[in-house]
Amino acid sequence: MQIRAAVVREIGAPLAIETVEIDEPRADEVLIRTAAIGVCHSDLHFIDGTYAADLPFVPGHESSGIVEAVGADVRHVAPGDHVITCMSVFCGECRLCLTGRSHLCDSPAADRAADDVPRLSADGTGFGQLYHLGSFAEKLLVHERAVVKIDPAMPLDAAALIGCAVTTGFGAVVNTAEVPFGSSVAVIGCGGVGLSAVLGAVASGATTVIAIDVNPDNLELARRFGATHLVDASTVDPVAEVQRLTDGGVEFSFEAIGRKETAEQAFRMLAVGGDATIIGMVPEHQLIEIDASELLFEKTLRGSNMGSNRFRLDMPMLVDRHRRGLLPLDDLIADRITFDRIDEALDELRRGRVARSVVVFDHDEG
Ligand SMILES: NC(=O)c1ccc[n+]([C@@H]2O[C@H](COP(=O)([O-])OP(=O)(O)OC[C@H]3O[C@@H](n4cnc5c(N)ncnc54)[C@H](O)[C@@H]3O)[C@@H](O)[C@H]2O)c1
Ligand SMILES: [Zn+2]
Ligand SMILES: [Zn+2]
Incomplete structure (x- = not known):
């Protein structure tokens, strides 16, 4: 055919x-x-x-x-x-x-x-x-x-x-990082994947959800989806701004762009004991750098593949969430x-x- x-x-x-x-x-x-x-x-x-x-x-x-x-x-x-x-x-x-x-x-x-x-x-x-x-x-x-x-x-x-986008972004928050109720979260990059991470953070009961992007329209969508703070990374240093907003750093950060600098920012904006998840596809073979002494403060840097899904369970659940007006x-x-x-x-x-x-x-x- x-x-x-x-x-x-x-x-x-x-x-x-x-x-x-x-x-x-x-x-x-x-x-x-x-x-x-x-x-x-x-x-x-x-x-x-x-x-x-x-x-x-x-x-x-x-x-x-x-x-x-x-x-x-x-x-x-x-x-x-x-x-x-x-x-x-x-x-x-x-x-x-x-x-x-x-x-x-x-x-x-x-x-x-x-x-x-x-x-x-x-x-x-x-x-x-x-x-x-x-x-x-x-x-x-x-x-x-x-x-x-x-x-x-x-x-x-x-x-x-x-x-892809929703399973990846939502899943990175709920399945990969398992963000608990009451957490502080930052999402760097609010395209289809990052906005879905914002939705996952809100659904998880995060009390601080900081959306970071360079495009004001994407930030506005993040606000509508429940982000509590918006950071325009084209006008301020996102790491310093997140530290200022959270009194030292977030418990969970998610990078949803795929760039060396923003992946490094995700780690640098963590609080002590914080957890950074890189969702974005940083170019193949590109190395990223972190300050190793920060590991003494039990900070974690990890990847997430397709929101660590079990898609035959997760996708019907997300469909149901949409049908009930929650997504x-x-x-x-x-x-x-x-x-x-x-x-x-x-x-x-x-x-x-x-x-x-x-x-x-x-x-x-x-
Ligand atoms: N890990 C996985 O399983 C998986 C699955 C799907 C997508 N991805 C990856 O996730 C990333 C995001 O995908 P998408 O489709 O949402 O992309 P997208 O292009 O729609 O969104 C990227 C967003 O980042 C913003 N941005 C660009 N540069 C920025 C900067 N310096 N600071 C802040 N914000 C900036 C853009 O304005 C845009 O809103 C891509 O790298 C994609 O390949 C990974
Ligand atoms: Zn995809
Ligand atoms: Zn197998």
Whole structure:
């Protein structure tokens, strides 16, 4: 079957929407008609080459859709089911899965083998699927354990954001850092991921939630989501400002940008015993520096991968939170655009625009 997909053939070149062949689902695979795709900064890291991926590949990893066909062994979903995709494809059997860290599983079944028939191809060339998904496409062919079934009453545009940004930001606070009630929290970078961390901090009962960004519109959204203090890092030193606001530093900080300086700021703005979580994808192989003597004060610096999710549990919970009016995902959507405009959305992200652009498909066209 032929579909349209956005393909990266060359780093730095505009994305070309091409017609590609998509294979039939194998026994453990699911074919999905894409409903909506969020444009995440992680896609941009691979498209712009700050992170490496084999070319050519289809980017995209924040998506929702409707199941069209399933392989013979698939039990979790059936045609017609509404789903969210997740890059955290798990095997259920490895040491990481069995010790409760399935988000770190590197399941070999997530992709087809290199010498197998590719899921996506054109003229005999196979295309990689970024993060085992390749969501920038009209249809997705993925492993069964890359999807979770959701309530069909959930709007699929907001559902797409749960596929990465919300699970990542909210999860970094509640699952990775396990922020207790009454804590002080700072979030550096209030794009889709950082704003979701603000929502997680508010949901956790943090009493001080400091949002830091350089874009006043993003800070205003953070305020609406419950941030108690806003810091414009283009006008003040965010570390000094956080120390001033908290009388010495925050208990928990989260970096949601992916830069050396801001990752270092996250550690430097901690109180004694504080805990810094780096969510942002700092460029591959970039070293970051901390003052080692600060470790004597039991400060922690760590990473978070996809909000340490167990997405088959977490995503329906986040859907339910949205349905009950407790997760304002519609406010996170800055723009609903057609698939043809995906390259413009990537440009907007490069320029640091508000929250998320979401591609919404009108499948009446085919
Ligand atoms: N760890 C994970 O599992 C995971 C998952 C998803 C995304 N990410 C990463 O998280 C990061 C954020 O993703 P996003 O999609 O929200 O990005 P985004 O581009 O939408 O948001 C980044 C925000 O940071 C702000 N910013 C830029 N420079 C700043 C500075 N010096 N000080 C303060 N604020 C600044 C921008 O104005 C923007 O609001 C990216 O690096 C992305 O790759 C990581
Ligand atoms: Zn595993
Ligand atoms: Zn993402």
